[in-house]
Amino acid sequence: MNPANPLIHPTAIVHPKARLGVGVRVGPYAVIEGPAQIGDGCEIQSHAILTGWVRMGANNTIGYGAIVGADPQDYAFDPATESWVVLGDNNRIREHATLHRGTGEGTETRVGDHCFLMTGVHVGHNSVIADRVVIANNVLLGGHVHIGSGVFIGGGAVFHQFVHIGRQAIIQGNASLSKNVPPFLIGAEINCVAGINVIGLRRSGMTPGQRQEIKDAFKLLYKSGLNTSQALAAAHQRQWGPEGTAFFEFVEGSKKRGICDLLTSLGSSARSAGGEGE
Numbered sequence: 001m002n003p004a005n006p007l008i009h010p011t012a013i014v015h016p017k018a019r020l021g022v023g024v025r026v027g028p029y030a031v032i033e034g035p036a037q038i039g040d041g042c043e044i045q046s047h048a049i050l051t052g053w054v055r056m057g058a059n060n061t062i063g064y065g066a067i068v069g070a071d072p073q074d075y076a077f078d079p080a081t082e083s084w085v086v087l088g089d090n091n092r093i094r095e096h097a098t099l100h101r102g103t104g105e106g107t108e109t110r111v112g113d114h115c116f117l118m119t120g121v122h123v124g125h126n127s128v129i130a131d132r133v134v135i136a137n138n139v140l141l142g143g144h145v146h147i148g149s150g151v152f153i154g155g156g157a158v159f160h161q162f163v164h165i166g167r168q169a170i171i172q173g174n175a176s177l178s179k180n181v182p183p184f185l186i187g188a189e190i191n192c193v194a195g196i197n198v199i200g201l202r203r204s205g206m207t208p209g210q211r212q213e214i215k216d217a218f219k220l221l222y223k224s225g226l227n228t229s230q231a232l233a234a235a236h237q238r239q240w241g242p243e244g245t246a247f248f249e250f251v252e253g254s255k256k257r258g259i260c261d262l263l264t265s266l267g268s269s270a271r272s273a274g275g276e277g278e
Contacts, residue, residue, distance in 0.1 A: 007023065007024060007025045007026065008024075008025075008026040009026060009027055009028045009029075009030070009046075011028045011029050012026040012027065012028065012029065012030045012031070012032070012044075013030075013031045013032070014026060014032045015032060015033045015034035015035075015036070015052065016034065017034025017035045017052075018032045018033065018034045018035065018036045018037075018038070018050075018052070019035070019036070019037045019038065020032075020038045021038055021039045021040035021041070021042065021058065022040045022041070023040055023041045024038050024039075024040070024041070024042050024043070024044070025042075025043045025044065026044045027043075027044060027045045027046035027047075027048070027064075028046045028047070029046055029047050030044045030045065030046060030047060030048045030049070030050075031048075031049045031050070032044060032050045032052075033049075033050065033051050033052030034052050035052055036050045036051075036052050036053075036054045036055075036069070037054070037055045037056070038050070038054075038056055039056055039057040039058040039059070039060070039089070040058045040059070041058050041059040042056060042058065042059065042060045042061070042062070043060075043061045043062070044062045045061070045062060045063050045064045045066075046064050046065075047064055047065045048062045048063065048064065048065060048066045048067070048068070049066075049067045049068070049070075050062065050068050050069055051067070051068070051069035051070050051071075051101075052069060053069040053082075053083060053084050053085060053101045054068050054069040054084065054085050054086075054087075054101075055084055055085075055086050055087070056086070056087035056088075056091075057087060057088045057089040057090075057113075058089045058090070059089055059090045060087055060089070060090065060091045060092075060093070061091070061092045061093065062093050063092075063093055063094040063095040063096070063097065063119075064095045064096070065095055065096045066093050066094070066095065066096060066097045066098070066099075067096075067097075067098045067099070068085050068087075068093065068097075068098075068099045069084070069085045069099065069100075069101050070098065070099075070100050070101070071100065071101065072100045072101060072102070072103040072124070072125030072126075072143065073100065073124065073125070073143075074103045074125060074143070076103075077103050081102075081103070081104065081105050082105060082106065083101045083102035083103065083104065083105065083106065083107045083108065083125075084101055084102060084107075084108045084109070085099045085100070085101050085108070085109045085110075085111075086108045086109070086110045086111070087110075087111045088111065088112045088113035088114075088115075088131070089113045089114075090113055090114045091111055091112075091113065091114065091115045091116070091117070092115070092116045092117070093117050093121075094116075094117060094118045094119045094121075095119045095120070096119060096120050097117050097118075097119070097120065097121045097122070097123075098121075098122045098123070099111070099117075099123040100122075100123065100124055100125045101125060102125055102126050103125040103126060103143065104126070107125075107126055108126070109123060109124075109125055109126055109127050109128075110127075110128045110129065111123070111129045112129060112130045112131035112132075112133070112149070113131045113132070114131055114132045115129055115131065115132065115133045115134070115135075116133075116134045116135070117129075117135045118134075118135060118136050118137045118139075118155075119137045119138070120137050120138040121135050121136075121137070121138070121139050121140075121141075122139070122140045122141060123141050123145075124140075124141050124142045124143040124144070124145065124161065125143045125144075126143050126144045127141050127142075127143065127144060127145045127146070127147070128145075128146045128147070129147045130147060130148050130149035130150075130151075130167070131149045131150075132149055132150050133147050133148075133149065133150070133151050133152075133153075134151075134152045134153070135147075135153045136152075136153060136154050136155035136156075136157075136173065137155040137156070138155055138156050139153050139154075139155065139156065139157050139158070139159075140157075140158045140159065141159050142159055142160050142161035142162075142163070143161040143162075144161050144162045145159045145160075145161065145162070145163050145164070145165075146163075146164040146165065147165050148164075148165055148166045148167030148168070148169065148183060149167045149168070150167055150168040150200070150204060151165050151166075151167065151168065151169050151170070151171070152170045152171070152200065153165075153170075153171040154170075154171055154172050154173030154174070154175070155173045155174070156173050156174040157171050157172070157173060157174060157175040157176070157177070157187075158175075158176050158177070159177050159178075160177065160178035160257075162256055162257055163177055163178060163179065163180060163181075163257055164180045164181075164250075164254065164257070165177075165180070165181045165187065166180070166181060166182045166183030166184065166185070166246075166247075166250045167183045167184070167246070168183060168184050168197060168200055168201060168204060169181050169182070169183060169184060169185050169186070169187060169197060170186050170187070170197045170200050171186075171187040171188075172186065172187060172188040172189070172194070175187050175188055175189060175190070176189070176190045176191070177190075177191060177260065178191060178257065179191045179254075179257050179258050179259055179260045179261075180250070180254040180257050180258065180259050180260065181193060181259070181260055182221070182247055182250050182251055182254075182259055182260075183243075183246055183247055183250055184196055184197055184200075184201060184214045184218075184243070184247065185197060185218070185260075187260060188263060189263065191260050191261060192260050192261055192262065192263045193222070193259075193260045193261070193262055193263065194262075194263045195218075196211075196214060196215060196218055198211070201214065206243075209241075210241070210243050213240065213241050213243050213244045214243050214244070214247065216244070217235070217240070217243070217244045217247040217248065218247075220234060220235060221235075221247075221248075221251065222262040223262075228251065228258075228259065231251075232248060232251060232252055235248045
């Protein structure tokens with residue numbers, strides 16, 4: 001190990017302008033460029049590359065061969081732009097994941113706290129991942145994608161730029177989404193939802209009353225025979241608790257991409273993800 005710092009392997013390259021907190025471990029052949037800022041207790045594993053445009057909190061693990069802070073995949077990007085990848089605390093970024101920095105001056109790609117990004121995940125420029133999100137292997141997030149808190153994304157799913165996924169949703173593996181998925185639902189196949197994430201909501205500790213309100217909101221939006229505008233107008237005539245309010249506020253704010261349609265017939269994989277009923 002490095003005699004000056006036994007936690008940094010002698011083959012690692014750490015730029016003098018990089019700022020490392022207390023107890024940061026840097027594995028063999030890892031590269032940390034300036035002006036990266038690494039919080040206390042982080043581990044940068046072998047062959048990982050932090051390009052310098054990175055700020056992270058405490059107790060994060062950056063896996064073997066991962067690349068964090070690389071230039072965005074944007075033809076118009078100017079490499080002189082100062083933009084960042086920002087990570088919170090207690091995140092696990094596994095092998096060969098790629099997180100690209102923002103494409104505009106002063107912008108960020110952001111990951112919250114307690115997230116788990118598995119092998120081969122790609123997070124495009126200016127994407128925002130909230131807290132306690134799990135993203136399975138080989139998921140691709142285009143630029144400006146927003147993932148709400150508590151979301152689980154199955155392996156191989158792909159997301160068009162500017163797509164938003166509401167909190168506590170679950171996304172089926174291999175789904176392909178260019179429309180938004182409202183909170184608490186199951187995203188599936190191509191631009192569809194397959195019902196309510198009942199299992200996930202139960203595990204999160206929601207009460208039966210809270211889950212019933214989500215079920216009522218879902219039925220009004222997707223099963224009442226009303227179009228989206230009519231369903232929103234009907235929703236405004238009712239009093240909703242926090243969950244129903246969050247649901248319809250998300251739908252109302254989804255004008256850029258629109259929301260996913262309801263699957264008319266469910267395949268076995270969609271049913272296994274949770275289903276609609278109690």
